[in-house]
Amino acid sequence: MGSSSGGKKKYINFRNRQRANMSFFIVVMFFAVFGIIIFTEIFLIDERGRGAGVLVRHGSLTYHHRPPARDYEDAFQSDDYISIHMGPMPNMDDTVGALLLGRPAVIPVVDDEPGPQSSKVLTETKLPPYPAHITPTNGSWQNVNGARYKFFVFSAFFDNRRGQRSVRIIGATKTRGPERVWCRMWYKTSENNATSFISRSVQAKIKVIRENWNLKYSACFLLCPLLANQTVPTTVSVVTKVKSFPTNLLTVINNYNDSMKPSNRFAVCIKPLHFDYNRALQILEFIELNRIMGVEHFTFYNHTIGPQVGCILQDYVDRGLVTLLPWQLNMLSQKEIRTEGLFAALNDCLYRSMNLYSHVLLIDLDEYIIPRNNETLPQLIEYLNNRFNSRTTGAYSFQNAFFYLQWGDDDSVYDSNDSVAAGLVTLKKTRRRSKLHPHKQRSKYICRPELVVEAGNHFVWEFIPGHGTMNVPSDAAILHHYRICEFGGDDCIKTPSTVDSTAFKYKNKLVDEVKEKYNEFKIKCNLMELPPPPRRVFSKIINMLKSGQKTVR
Template sequence: MGSASGGKRRYQSFRNKQRANMSFFIVVIFFAVFGIIVFTEIFLIDERGRGAGVLVRHGSIPYHHRTQDKPDYEDALQSDDYISIRMGGGGGGLDDTVGALLMGRPVIPAAPVFQDNGQDHNINEAQLPPFPANFTPVDGAWQIVNGTRYKFYVFSAFLDARKGQRAIRIIGATKTRGADRVWCRFWYKTSEANSTSYASKTVPAKLKVIRENWNLKYSACFILCGLGNDQIVPTAVSVVAKVKQAPSNILSVINNYNETKPASKMGVCVKALHFDYNKALQLLEFIELHRILGVDHFTFYNHTVGAQVACLLEHYINKGLVTLLPWQLNMVSQKEIRTEGLFAALNDCLYRSMYKYSHVILIDLDEFIIPKHNDTLPQLLSWLSTKVNTEATGSFSFQNAFFYLQWGDDDWVYTSDDPIATSLLTLKKTRRKTKLHPHKQRSKYICRPEFVVETGNHFIWEFIPGHNTFNVPADAAILHHYRICEFGGDDCIQTASTVDVTTFKYRDRLVEAVGSLYEQYRKVCSLPDLPPPPRRENYKLLNFFSNR
């Protein structure tokens, strides 16, 4: 008996040692794997001494703002953080070269030296590929960056000279993590013997991945190309993977800044139209109601639209009310990049609108910011400025209210004989969810572009230092969002609801505007006949089934 008990104790002791050894082995394996990850992150992904530029990656968890992050203007453009540049060759910089060319004097190009973590990169511009003879600088079209390991595209370039820090800010799309290092080649237009030529200057780029990337393989990004305080603003810019590689893209540099003519108008930005979008009446309702609300201009991005919408947009473009930019990004939507690269579109529109419009609304086609008491959005903002100090306000956030399309139409629809009036969503759908989403969840905003660094879908990710968001109270204005149940099915209409007829104050003006345009372009744009209003004798039956 004692022998059996002793054997059992020895066996138990042996098993305990086995478990202890196994635990130790697991801990060793864990730290080994962790060490490999850290080693890879430091030496293979964020290696500073290799290549041309510097890579900055922000947290990729969506809808999480890390307030401790250094602002873009301190993190991306400060001279002590940016790659320092000094001019070689006896002090003759490229600005002198450009100036001499503009004056018609022959010059010998200087060789600037770039310091990258103690390593000098001697670059003689005369030895680099010249401006491509068959290229013309383009604004607002996706162009490829050749020679990179992963997909890399650029769309537009803007002078960003706020807070005394100057850079060319390029809107692009590339790998979310471990993106390729790239260079910026500035192009300066010169004239020689009745022909146009270009002098160049090459600087290292700094890449900043846009935060809202949903952890997908590719993300919208900023490529920042530093400009000296006295450096001439280039005519165009190219992004190259290697300085001695011929450029495959030429972007016109947009400079909207005009200190003598401050902006005072309001613009709207809408993400890419896709899936052959062809809802002609919805487009007319969106544009005309926003015009009533005080909007002066609309910027759209065209991935794919149908013939009727394309026709209507063409007429708005001819009137100067719409800018339509092509949007053919060679990345798989939702698998490689979020929704046709929407965050590139939103930030492009932000910088494109800067100094042209005092306020910009970034919104979708089924959304409208509706004031409760004021008639227009400029009047609302003016009224808010009398209640609170909005001088430092960079954006005004509005809470989201769902007007689910599965809810029945308003009663007045069954008493109207006007097919236009009874077809407009903002007039026939008056029942909304009682509970509003909190700010930053489904909310939309009106921003002041010159105070914003990086914008997102539902809120501003980063402001110029000293600016912030003002959360507009729901009793002043809310976001009307007309859509089906967000999670599929019809369960959403079981939630608590209320009737909101705030848009009725626009009914006469909206019906007249949309009706007039629909009739004007019915034949030209092959617009379909609208369904007749619901028959009055069926009103009670229809109302019973739609609200049960």
């Protein structure tokens, strides 16, 4: 009996040792596999990313609460530049000065053909000449020829913030693994000869804009570094190979003025107008209400607009109130790139407005930032700056409130004999969803453009280091968003709601301005007669449905 008991204990001890050894083995294998993964991430994946000269940045909602990755490091100030030495020339860097004097400037070029790296050294004078047959533009989609995938560029800006100088190009390219491209920066050598240019070439640094839904193509930045003493080029071309003939030519927009900073000048950026947009009354309401609230300028992008809206906008263009840019991007919306490449448009408008306007609103045509206690947006910003510490504020975020169009019209519509007043959405739709969306969900913002590096749709993705967003409390202002139920159907109107007639403070002036403009454009732009105000047929039923609900006045 004792012998049997002793054998059983030995067997149990043996099994325990086996389990302990197996557990130890599993732990060792886990750490080994984990170590291999970390090793691969650090030494293989990161090396491939650097070798391609591409940085794809994946932001997060809390991205700008930690030190953001700089958009232009000191390291790239010397990448792939022409190598030349000569005496100083006024307002001109050494290389460009050498070229103007007819001296050869050499540039190391990696052989464009497959195979081992070439030792061939080219001079700028041996590269393809200035593309005189192309008219330079300050905003239009142009092809980068020779790319394996679709690659387009739209506009170019001189960026001089924090002393890190570059030409920043707005483009669209492959989201993952963009191709290497070069910047050919052109300098005019003679005012009397429109085709007399010399170039300076540098490899571009591509940064894919974060919001892309992981679609095949994305909006992007191309950064062309400038040396500390290098003048700003007149134009720039992007080529896939430094020896390729340029097929695009962008004017470098330089709004930088150190002596004159804009103060209390507000502008609006709108994403591309599409689907043959032709809602004349809506566009007039949007422009005139924002003008009443202190906006001076609007930037629109014409993907496809109808004849009436096109005529109206052209009149505002002629008066200097609107910039209207063509937007023919050869990428399939929502299949190849997100919503007509809207993030290229938003960031183009951001940089186009920089140093010209102190504050920029990035909103849609069915959205209005409405102050609760102030009449104008400049007054609102001043109020917020006095109420809160705004020393590091680069953007002001406003919570979204849905005014669903399926809800009934305000009672005032039935008492009006004015077709214009009855047709303005900010006056006839006063019922909104009670619960506001949190910041960064459906919210929109006003930003200080000189402090923003990358603009998003609902919030700023990247600021100049040391700046961030102020979340504006709803008792100061909210975003009025007039739309149908966002998920289709009519179930949204079952949500708790309240009546908010804050926009009524603009009623008289808004109706007068829109009526004047509509009558002015009626013949000029062939506008239709507006329908008469609705009759009070079902007003009693509507009032019964509204009874007992909270009202905000």
